[in-house]
Amino acid sequence: MGREGISTGTINIKNVEIPGHYLIGEWNRGFYYAMEGFNCARTLVAAACIGAAAEKVLESGIEHIKKRKAFGMPLAGFEGIQFQLAEDHTRLESARLLVYKAAWMFDEMYKKGRFSHAEINKAVASAKLVAPTTAFDIIKDVLTWYGAYGYTKEAGLERGLRGVASYIIGAEGAQNIMRVIIAREVLGKEEVS
Numbered sequence: 001m002g003r004e005g006i007s008t009g010t011i012n013i014k015n016v017e018i019p020g021h022y023l024i025g026e027w028n029r030g031f032y033y034a035m036e037g038f039n040c041a042r043t044l045v046a047a048a049c050i051g052a053a054a055e056k057v058l059e060s061g062i063e064h065i066k067k068r069k070a071f072g073m074p075l076a077g078f079e080g081i082q083f084q085l086a087e088d089h090t091r092l093e094s095a096r097l098l099v100y101k102a103a104w105m106f107d108e109m110y111k112k113g114r115f116s117h118a119e120i121n122k123a124v125a126s127a128k129l130v131a132p133t134t135a136f137d138i139i140k141d142v143l144t145w146y147g148a149y150g151y152t153k154e155a156g157l158e159r160g161l162r163g164v165a166s167y168i169i170g171a172e173g174a175q176n177i178m179r180v181i182i183a184r185e186v187l188g189k190e191e192v193s
């Protein structure tokens with residue numbers, strides 16, 4: 001549906017034996033290494049959603065509503081548009097700060113041994129929960145501000161929607177799974193089955 005510059009598929013591996021000297025890290029810790037990798041990837045995709053997607057698109061939307069006139073005045077003069085812009089701006093700032101916090105905590109963990117895995121999991125899942133939906137909603141608003149032109153492929157906004165949707169659906173973990181992680185870390189493992 002989107003992100004057409006990369007291919008996505010499935011690999012099946014059956015009856016394959018790998019010589020022991022290819023072992024990475026400790027035996028039976030692979031799942032945990034993979035999960036740590038996911039925390040890093042989730043922070044990066046959340047950053048891509050707010051930067052490459054939402055911020056650039058909102059900037060272009062602001063330029064457009066200042067220029068485009070309807071009923072004798074720029075779209076930016078209508079309160080209905082201003083309210084959407086105010087929401088979008090605030091949500092973008094909130095998502096950005098969540099992503100910065102997750103990235104900073106990650107750095108602190110590796111450089112100074114600060115923060116537990118549980119704290120990092122919660123911060124990263126919060127950033128990954130908020131950033132893709134924020135980007136999707138901002139792109140949708142800007143696409144609407146562009147009117148019929150926004151609906152064309154030439155405007156490029158539909159490509160942004162298709163791209164960030166992948167992070168809502170599942171790439172680097174589905175949104176409900178981010179909610180599962182956050183609830184588990186807030187409530188404690190013993191409270192969550």
Ligand SMILES: Cc1cc2nc3c(=O)[nH]c(=O)nc-3n(C[C@H](O)[C@H](O)[C@H](O)COP(=O)(O)OP(=O)(O)OC[C@H]3O[C@@H](n4cnc5c(N)ncnc54)[C@H](O)[C@@H]3O)c2cc1C
Pocket residue numbers: 003008166169170171172173174175176177180
């Ligand atoms: C563009 C793209 C690229 C991807 N790239 C990779 C990749 O490089 N490597 C890789 O390994 N995978 C990749 N994935 C797969 C991705 O990790 C999965 O799509 C994702 O984990 C969801 O799994 P699923 O598709 O099997 O859906 P399902 O697990 O069947 O989930 C379907 C729906 O049910 C919900 N759901 C599932 N379990 C629960 C629960 N316990 N509680 C509440 N709701 C739940 C989900 O939120 C989702 O909405 C990619 C996916 C996409 C879309």
